[in-house]
Amino acid sequence: MSLPDLLRHADACADGLRRGSAALDAEADRSRVELTTGHRYLEERAARWFTPANFYLLREEIKMIDSFEVVEATARGHPTFGKKAYTVVFRQRRGVLFHVECSGSGDVVRCSCRKMEREGLPCRHILCVMRHTNASRIPNCCALRRMRRRGDAKSERLDEMEELGRQVFDLASEDAQEFKEIKEFLESWLEDRNAGLRGSGRAVAVVDSNAADDADSVTPATKKTKLIEG
Numbered sequence: 746m747s748l749p750d751l752l753r754h755a756d757a758c759a760d761g762l763r764r765g766s767a768a769l770d771a772e773a774d775r776s777r778v779e780l781t782t783g784h785r786y787l788e789e790r791a792a793r794w795f796t797p798a799n800f801y802l803l804r805e806e807i808k809m810i811d812s813f814e815v816v817e818a819t820a821r822g823h824p825t826f827g828k829k830a831y832t833v834v835f836r837q838r839r840g841v842l843f844h845v846e847c848s849g850s851g852d853v854v855r856c857s858c859r860k861m862e863r864e865g866l867p868c869r870h871i872l873c874v875m876r877h878t879n880a881s882r883i884p885n886c887c888a889l890r891r892m893r894r895r896g897d898a899k900s901e902r903l904d905e906m907e908e909l910g911r912q913v914f915d916l917a918s919e920d921a922q923e924f925k926e927i928k929e930f931l932e933s934w935l936e937d938r939n940a941g942l943r944g945s946g947r948a949v950a951v952v953d954s955n956a957a958d959d960a961d962s963v964t965p966a967t968k969k970t971k972l973i974e975g
């Protein structure tokens with residue numbers, strides 16, 4: 746094969762690989778998997794992030810979480826930014842120890858079994874620590890880009906809103922007035938959103954600043970504006 750023919754052949758092969766990869770990504774984005782384990786939150790998050798093939802591998806690790814437990818947790822350095830180390834044992838053979846180390850920022854998670862480094866998926870010991878610490882999400886370092894679904898903007902936005910909402914709701918639940926304001930804001934937002942969907946387009950609310958001072962004339966849109974500004 747001449748050099749020009751070789752280059753054309755290599756380009757055709759690369760194009761075929763790209764097309765095949767795009768088709769597999771599209772199929773993975775459309776697919777939905779069944780949740781079968783008792784750790785629904787972890788499984789649901791994994792199903793949303795990982796491609797089906799990688800999710801099925803990770804689900805086997807999730808199924809094994811109950812076979813392990815954390816017996817020791819230690820902190821090193823700064824209480825917020827330092828490292829935390831956990832000792833995980835196999836319930837049936839408590840002499841078998843695994844050591845999981847997490848950075849304070851959550852951007853580095855390592856386990857002594859080295860499964861994450863070998864296969865690119867979090868091991869059962871890391872998942873056990875996540876259950877122990879009530880982690881709200883799988884760390885980004887444990888969800889490598891090549892293992893994840895193609896960029897799904899809706900899923901990424903949903904993940905960010907869940908994380909932010911969890912923090913807001915936790916703080917608002919400690920104060921009755923804040924809880925009431927957040928609840929009224931969400932209810933008014935839903936009312937406006939549903940009203941917009943029932944109409945011919947997105948609803949746009951215009952707020953009269955003079956009327957906003959009158960308690961009898963406070964509308965849901967005014968409540969949203971006050972809450973956002975306050």
